[in-house]
Amino acid sequence: xxIEDHERAKVVSHALARDTLTRLRDVETEQVAFRKGLxxxxxxxxxxxxxxxxxxxxxxxxxxxxxxxxxxxxxxxDVVIVNVLRAATPFVEGLLKAFPRAKQxxxxxxxxxxxxxxxxxxxNISIEYKKLPEIHDEDTLILADPMLxxxxxMCAVLEEVLDGVDPERVxxxxxxxxxxxxxxxxxxxxxxxxxxxxxxxHLDDDGYIVPGLGDAGDRAFRTT
Numbered sequence: 264x265x266i267e268d269h270e271r272a273k274v275v276s277h278a279l280a281r282d283t284l285t286r287l288r289d290v291e292t293e294q295v296a297f298r299k300g301l302x303x304x305x306x307x308x309x310x311x312x313x314x315x316x317x318x319x320x321x322x323x324x325x326x327x328x329x330x331x332x333x334x335x336x337x338x339x340x341d342v343v344i345v346n347v348l349r350a351a352t353p354f355v356e357g358l359l360k361a362f363p364r365a366k367q368x369x370x371x372x373x374x375x376x377x378x379x380x381x382x383x384x385x386x387n388i389s390i391e392y393k394k395l396p397e398i399h400d401e402d403t404l405i406l407a408d409p410m411l412x413x414x415x416x417m418c419a420v421l422e423e424v425l426d427g428v429d430p431e432r433v434x435x436x437x438x439x440x441x442x443x444x445x446x447x448x449x450x451x452x453x454x455x456x457x458x459x460x461x462x463x464x465h466l467d468d469d470g471y472i473v474p475g476l477g478d479a480g481d482r483a484f485r486t487t
Contacts, residue, residue, distance in 0.1 A: 301354045
């Protein structure tokens with residue numbers, strides 16, 4: 264298994280995940296390659312979630328020649344993936360390669376860049392749109408966003424998505440995370456599982472992850 268315990272989160276340490284993230288960090292990686300890289304990284308993370316976090320169950324199947332024992336991942340039909348617009352769109356596209364039968368939701372959550380970060384390192388978050396499927400007690404809920412910086416966006420998303428529901432497990436998945444954001448999520452949502460490909464060094468004065476990979480949405484969709 265290539266999910267390792269870190270001080271603040273679980274980390275996907277698969278060599279292909281690390282390789283893909285390195286290419287995403289590179290300022291020379293242009294739009295199409297960046298977007299494809301997010302898709303690839305989402306797919307790798309999805310397979311790692313299946314292998315490392317979900318449970319398998321034994322089954323008996325008939326082959327063309329005989330009966331044999333095998334196993335299936337029993338929770339595959341009870342997965343809900345929430346796309347935190349917009350940067351997570353290619354990331355979620357990759358996740359769906361691992362969870363093709365997952366129910367999907369979307370939520371638009373943007374931080375107030377003009378207002379800036381307050382003295383506690385937080386941003387005001389505006390949620391303008393959400394469309395979620397039914398979330399049941401037995402479900403595994405995966406909230407995907409490539410960047411976990413201050414944690415302001417993800418905390419606001421969790422408050423919205425978990426309002427009135429209690430899924431069996433909740434996983435917050437990111438490509439890169441700042442220690443500050445991970446600490447905030449652990450404090451405010453202690454039952455949520457935090458999964459990332461890298462825990463970076465720190466946030467700068469504008470709330471961007473260092474070393475990070477820049478603005479994932481701008482790089483994926485060629486906006487500024």
